[in-house]
Amino acid sequence: MEEGENPSTDYFVMPFLREGNTTPVRRFFSQIPSEEQLDGATLIFVRYIPAKWKTLVESCRDRMAAVYFFMDDDLFDWRAFAAMPLRYQLKLFRLSWSHRKWLQSIDARLLVSTPYLQRKYADWQPQLLPPRPLAERESSPMLTLFYHGSASHGGDLRWLRPVIAEVLERNERLAFEVIGDSAVNKLFKGLPRVQVLHPMKWPSYRALISRPGRSIGLAPLVDSRFNRARSHTKFFDITAAGAVGVYAEGPVYGGIVAHEKNGLLLPMERQAWVDGILRLVADEPLRERLLEGARACL
Template sequence: MEEGPNPSTDYFVVPFLREAGVKPVRCTFSQLPPVGELQGAAVIFVRYVPAAWKALIDGQKTGEPAVYFFMDDDLFDWRSFSNMPLRYQFKILRYSHSKQNWLKSVGAQLLVSTPYLQQKYVQWQPQLLAPRPLPQQESPLLTVFYHGSASHGADLRWLRPVIEEVLARDENLAFEVIGNKSVNRLFQGLPRVHVLHPMKWPAYQALIRRPGRAIGLAPLLDSPFNRARSHTKFLDITRAGAVGVYAQSPVYSGVVQHEKNGLLVPMEGRTWVEAILRLAGDEALRTRLLEGARACL
């Protein structure tokens, strides 16, 4: 049971279970399994014990699950987090600190991350877990990116379902976007999305000089504002060492030659999904198109 994907589970708990030959079912605060599934099972609470899960275990009539609690911070001693932001203090008090007596009442086994915690809570007889490296990905992630400003809000909203499907169909892709809190909310819940803070022009120029980006996106909805734009996205994407998927519009058709220095695609979501996945799966095509784009600079 975890609040969501997090390093505590990935570095400590999952390797511990893997070495024990166990394949865990990962649940969040709100993902409650049917009561019968807990019979004879083991529940590991990673850092936090939400009320709904506590009630679920308390309501178990037979075959009570074995309970474990893992912590990689000192969540049981208020003095250790009293200088933290108030919101974080309240979270620890609510989900961790206040659950100590309950954990003891159900005979929970304490799992800890450091010898310091093991020694501090020695009366609980905690088990020390060592961190393990994450499994190596068979293939490196390719970064797909869209670097638009606040004036591109409508284009970003249009792009969101495209990115959702792309990331679902190819786990070797990550998405990078520049934006504020509203952009972060827009893409919240999607895997492998990195939202960068807006930045000044010199900082952005330094950003795109760093290698690592493969596919740049330049969607453009037909609107009076967008019709007046120039094709500078072509310059940014090419300078980043990436190949572009561009909206089929007069803004880009004057510089982008389809299949020669980029892909010109109509603003249809399905078509964009297939174009991005095609580029991601064809390194030779990306190399050829990038060479064509660089020849235009």
């Protein structure tokens, strides 16, 4: 059980389970199983213990095979994190530190990441889990999908959010990069493989897109008075990034983008964008051909 995908699980816990020839089921805070699903199960809490999971374990501990708690920081000594930001201190107090006695009362076993923690909590007879390299992906390399807009693009971002949610769910090869403030971070919170970059000055942005690594750029345009006055400069940004663009149909991009010649020109219909993005992901020769056509327009 983990708060979300995290390095603690990937570097320590998953290798430990793989070496034990088990097939783990990863669950997050909100993915609470039934009591029946825990019959005979071994449960590992990774760093944190939410209240609902604690109540569940209390109700069926006698039917479970074992309970473990893994920590890769000193979560049971207040002095170790007293200098941390107050909000982080409170999180550790609520989800970790305050549950030490409870863990011992249910005969939970302790897993730790370092010899230091193993020595410090020797009375608990903890098991040391050394870190292991991340397992190599068996699938194709990741592709970065991106939308680079300013604060004036709030409507476009809100329109785009369900599109991004669906394509990330349907294809694990995709990661999404977006520029924005805390509101943008909140908008995309909860989606996997999303990176929110801080807004930046123009010279920094030019340096950003000159670095390789982006595959598909997005340029949606919700119909609004403000958007009607825009130009097609995002075509230049996306092409300069070495990426293929998906553009909104209409006069802004219609004057420079020829559908399936130097990009995809699509109506502002979410399913059309989902299908178009996934088509580009699956068809590398198409991406190369469209990028060549876009560069010819520069």
